[in-house]
Amino acid sequence: MAGYYGPSFAGIESGWYRTTDDPNYALERARLDSLWSDRADATLKSYVLKYGTFFSAFAEHILRDIEQHLGRPVEDPRYYSYYLANRVLELPGLRAHWIADDARVAKDEYQCEACENTQPAPSVHPYAIALWGVYPPYCMHCLEIVGLFRPGANSRPRSLAFWSEDLQQRFTNTVRSSRDLRNCDLCARPYRLGPQLWEFGHPGGSGTFAVPFVYPNMFACVCFRCFRKATSDNKRGTRSTQSSRLYALYKFLGKVPTEDFTSLFYLSRDHEYVVGLTHALKGLRTPEGLKSEFGSFFGALVEAGVFPSGSRKMRIGTMTVAEDGHVCLSIPERDIDDYLHRRGIKHSKEVRYPDSLMRADWELHLGRGRVFVEYFGLMSRPDYAEKAADKRLIAQENHIELVELFPESDPIQVLGDWIDARLKKGLD
Numbered sequence: 001m002a003g004y005y006g007p008s009f010a011g012i013e014s015g016w017y018r019t020t021d022d023p024n025y026a027l028e029r030a031r032l033d034s035l036w037s038d039r040a041d042a043t044l045k046s047y048v049l050k051y052g053t054f055f056s057a058f059a060e061h062i063l064r065d066i067e068q069h070l071g072r073p074v075e076d077p078r079y080y081s082y083y084l085a086n087r088v089l090e091l092p093g094l095r096a097h098w099i100a101d102d103a104r105v106a107k108d109e110y111q112c113e114a115c116e117n118t119q120p121a122p123s124v125h126p127y128a129i130a131l132w133g134v135y136p137p138y139c140m141h142c143l144e145i146v147g148l149f150r151p152g153a154n155s156r157p158r159s160l161a162f163w164s165e166d167l168q169q170r171f172t173n174t175v176r177s178s179r180d181l182r183n184c185d186l187c188a189r190p191y192r193l194g195p196q197l198w199e200f201g202h203p204g205g206s207g208t209f210a211v212p213f214v215y216p217n218m219f220a221c222v223c224f225r226c227f228r229k230a231t232s233d234n235k236r237g238t239r240s241t242q243s244s245r246l247y248a249l250y251k252f253l254g255k256v257p258t259e260d261f262t263s264l265f266y267l268s269r270d271h272e273y274v275v276g277l278t279h280a281l282k283g284l285r286t287p288e289g290l291k292s293e294f295g296s297f298f299g300a301l302v303e304a305g306v307f308p309s310g311s312r313k314m315r316i317g318t319m320t321v322a323e324d325g326h327v328c329l330s331i332p333e334r335d336i337d338d339y340l341h342r343r344g345i346k347h348s349k350e351v352r353y354p355d356s357l358m359r360a361d362w363e364l365h366l367g368r369g370r371v372f373v374e375y376f377g378l379m380s381r382p383d384y385a386e387k388a389a390d391k392r393l394i395a396q397e398n399h400i401e402l403v404e405l406f407p408e409s410d411p412i413q414v415l416g417d418w419i420d421a422r423l424k425k426g427l428d
Contacts, residue, residue: 012082012085012086012089013089017029017082017083017085017086018086024078024079025079025082028078028079028080028083029079029083032074032080032083035066035070035074036087037069039069040066040069041087041091043062043065043066043069044062044084044087044088044094045091045093045094047061047062048088048094048097048098049097051129051134052097052098052101052102052104052105052134053098053101053102053105054105054124054126054129054134055084055088055098056081056084056085056126057126057127057129057130058129058130059080059081059084060130061130062084063080063084105121105122106121106122108120108121109121110124110135112137112138112139112141112142113137113138113172114137114138114139114142114171114172114175114176115139115141115142115175115176116176117139119139119140121135123139123140124136124140125140125143128140128143137168142171142175167218167269170218170219171214171218174193174214174217174218175214177193178192178193178194178214179192179193179194180192182217182221182223183221184221184222184223184225184226185220185221185222185271185275186222186223186226186275186278186279186282187223187225187226189223189225191223191224191225193213193214193217213227215265215266216265216274216278218269219269219270219271219273219274220271220274220275220278222274222275222278226278226282227278229282229283230277230278230279230281230282231281231286232286233285233286233288233289234282234283234284234285234289235285235289236283237283239293239294239303241283242284242285242290242293242300243300243303243304243305244304245280245283245284246284246290246300246301246304246306247304247305247306248280249280249281249284250301250304250306252276252277252280253267253277256301256306257301259287259297260287261281261286261287264277264281265277294325295321295324295325295326296321296325296326296327298319298321298327299321299325299327302321318330318331320334321334322334322337322338322341323337323338323341323342324337324338324341326349327349327350328349330375330377332375332377332407332411333361333375335412336361336362336373336375336405336411336412336415337349337362339412339415339416340362340364340415343416343419345364345366345419346364346365346366347362347363347364347365347373348362348363348365349361349362351363351372353372353391353394353395353398353400354394354398354400355394356390356394358387358390358391358394360372360373360374360391360402361373361374361375364403364419366422366423369399369400369401370398370399370400370401371400371401371402371403371422372395372400372401372402372403373402373403373405373415374388374391374402374403374404374405375405375406375407375411376388376404376405376406377406377407379406403415403418
């Protein structure tokens with residue numbers, strides 16, 4: 001089967017999914033079995049009959065529809081696309097339809113509106129199908145070079161909210177004129193978009209952040225040399241110089257820059273904005289580079305003078321920086337962090353709980369076992385108290401010692417007494 005847009009047909013047909021005792025699949029399979037119904041089958045059938053072999057591109061949509069029938073969410077679903085594919089093969093009529101349509105699609109082709117190249121139908125990305133249907137107007141290569149997708153089968157798309165008719169026409173014209181000679185608006189050097197249509201660096205690469213080279217060139221002329229400088233981790237210049245450059249970026253934007261410099265390119269389609277942003281970023285470090293130099297991105301903003309008081313008022317609490325550079329989300333948090341720093345207690349901030357998106361305020365590194373510290377400052381709120389209970393349970397299940405601090409009982413004194421007792425016990 002043409003399986004780029006879904007689980008391997010061979011693996012599903014072999015019966016592996018239905019018989020495996022691998023807990024990653026078996027536990028989820030049993031849970032979905034308990035929820036499944038004739039109505040769920042009917043929902044699945046409607047997608048298979050409408051989209052044929054591409055039905056698995058709509059796995060998330062199918063799950064949402066089934067949740068609507070259930071009247072509640074399917075909590076933390078994993079590997080559900082395998083379950084859906086397996087269920088299609090268990091229903092004779094749908095099985096035959098999938099197999100027949102897959103054989104047809106394997107020989108099919110479609111033409112990209114931008115580069116005008118003909119592409120094999122099985123190469124269509126599932127998320128592109130989910131956004132545009134069968135077939136999308138652009139090939140994967142063109143979707144990647146505009147930054148709508150990152151490379152890789154599991155890549156999720158950017159929002160299509162910005163993808164207007166004007167933008168589509170600009171994109172098409174830019175791709176088709178990629179070999180024409182241009183003059184850079186920043187350095188005046190002649191250049192061609194040519195083979196650099198994609199991006200500088202690669203996602204997650206050290207010292208770079210991924211920005212599609214073609215996108216700014218849809219509104220201005222930015223040569224690859226200037227673009228590379230704007231997207232590299234520019235380590236030149238003193239700490240004071242970097243602070244000045246970060247403040248200049250803040251003044252140019254008219255608002256506090258986020259840690260995602262990539263997103264700044266998508267905020268405006270104005271020629272002067274694109275040129276000005278590229279110029280502002282040319283001498284600046286990347287967000288990761290600023291973190292390494294100033295301890296945190298927030299710390300860099302504070303030192304640059306974006307937050308002269310050293311703090312930022314939030315909806316709940318006040319973001320501020322501790323003496324050791326850790327970002328704290330309240331003044332009491334900062335006081336606790338400073339206490340640990342002054343006592344020389346090694347600690348990490350915002351550490352994830354095992355197999356969870358929740359984070360502990362601190363982890364103490366005391367040499368034996370894991371110790372998490374939480375400052376529970378809003379227990380009067382039911383949602384906050386429920387999250388605190390979840391954290392206790394995860395800590396217990398993973399043999400993590402959890403030290404709980406509360407505002408009504410001097411948190412620093414309580415933590416200090418606990419540390420003293422722990423250190424004394426370690427010496428006994």
